[in-house]
Amino acid sequence: MSNSLHLIRLGANGIERMQTYFVKALQAVQLSWQGISRNSLHGRVQRFVCLFLVGSVLSVAIAACSGSSLANKADVKLRLVSFSVTKAAHDQIIPKFVQKWKKEHNQNVTFEQSYGGSGAQAAAVIAGSQEADIVHLALPLDVNKIQQAGLIKSNWEIKAPRNGIVSRSVAAIVTREGNPKGIKTWADLAKDGVQVIAANPKTSGIAIWEFLAFWGSVTQTGGDEATALDYVTKVYKNIPVLTKDAREASDLFFQQKQGDVLVNYENEVILAEQTGPKLPYIVPQVNISIDNPVTVVDKNVDKHGTREVAQAFVDFLYSTEAQREFAKLRYRSVNPTVSQEVKSQYPPIETLFTSQDLGGWEIIQKKFFADGATFDKIQAAKKA
Incomplete structure (x- = not known):
């Protein structure tokens, strides 16, 4: 130099x-x-x-x-924007990363954190009201929206470990004590007189996964799309109000005692049990792999000069140490070592399908969630 x-x-x-x-x-x-x-x-x-x-x-x-x-390196601040139910995991993982970085680089790292519905979080990043260095969102569709806005480089998932997926879960159905409505399968959610608590696909990642779980429970077991549309329409008629995110849905069901059935992340259901009453739940044998992506927001890390530290944190999330923290909160680990360690703790899934089995995210967005697409038509039919 x-x-x-x-x-x-x-x-x-x-x-x-x-x-x-x-x-x-x-x-x-x-x-x-x-x-x-x-x-x-x-x-x-x-x-x-x-x-x-x-x-x-x-x-x-x-x-x-x-x-x-x-x-005497200056302190660095990272801005993490994530979906609502990851806070408990990040509260355990972040201090471990901060300690590791300080030891290896003699630099203090602080985190500014924001949690909320995945769709709403993605919209805030795009609008600039959340200048995230890192996004850990509920589904790749939300990251793709940020990428299409020019904030993340294209092919972000190809360049990342595990195609950018850092946490994973499946869908679970929680019932009231004694399961008075006799809920056993996805089909039972369409019965008359069953009140379902679920979130809004316009703001929440879990809501999109819920919708896809409903739809795929028909199409991935031999049913045609007309049958799937009829079934999903009946389920949404049983949903009195759509919450903004998974955490609000849990609070409505567990704390306010509303609804007969809650559909949520398997890991969120288990976490709710630790802070409230234990209620029976079913992990359907036909289920969807709920894949949560993480990535740096290229435009923002370059603006903030935080790329090196931000990328190091993303990489740390895949480590055995971090993945064990996810597993403690009953996420299904993407780390092979940890996955094998905790395999016996999860009920097996007979038919586990993915977003790719439903056409991939571009098709899913256009077919189901774009303005005027299937979900909007179902909502219109519900009001009719």
Whole structure:
């Protein structure tokens, strides 16, 4: 690195320290210069030595000041935007990363965190009201929307481990004590007199997964799309109000005692049990793999100068240490080692389908959730 670049990095305090070294060096040269004959060979040698001394002292000064600057790195703040139910996991994982980074890089990292419905969070990032360095959202569709807005580079999932999926779950159906409505399968949610608590696909990631679970429970077991549409329409007629996110749905069901049935993430159901009454739940044998992506927001990390730390945090989320924290909260781990460790803790799934089995996210968005698409038609039929 050139001396001029070093000077740029030093700042005012560093330059003052270098000036002190420089003055002392000049004083030493002046003392040496005195009494030396300009015409003698001995004098010329002495002057060369003195000039060499000046250069050496200045190099040491620059190196010393630069080294001092690097030894005291400024704190860095990361902005994490995530969907509502991940807070409990991040509360455990973030301190571990902060400690690890401090030990390895001698730099303090702080986190500004925001949690809410995945769709609403993605919209806030796109609008700029949330300048996220990292997004951990409920479904790839929301990350794709941010990418299409120009904030994330294309093919983000191809460049990431596990195609960008860092946490995973399945859908669960919670009933009231004793299961008075006799709910056993997805089909039972369409029965008359069953009140279902679920979230809104326009704002919530779990709501989109719920919808796809309903639809796929028909199409992935031999039913045609007309049958699927009829079934899903009946289910949504049984939903009195659509909540904004998974956490609000849980509060409505567990705390406010509304509804006969709650559809939610398997891991969220288990977490709710730890803070409230334990209620029976079913993990349907035909289920959808709920895949939650994470990525850096390229435009924002470059703006904030946080790319290195942000990417390190994303990578840390895939580590065995972090994945064990996800597993403690009953996420289905994407880390093979951890997945094998906790396999016995989860009920097996007979038919586990994915978003790709339903056509992939581009088709899913256009077919089901675009303005005027299937979901809007179902809502219109519900009001009719």
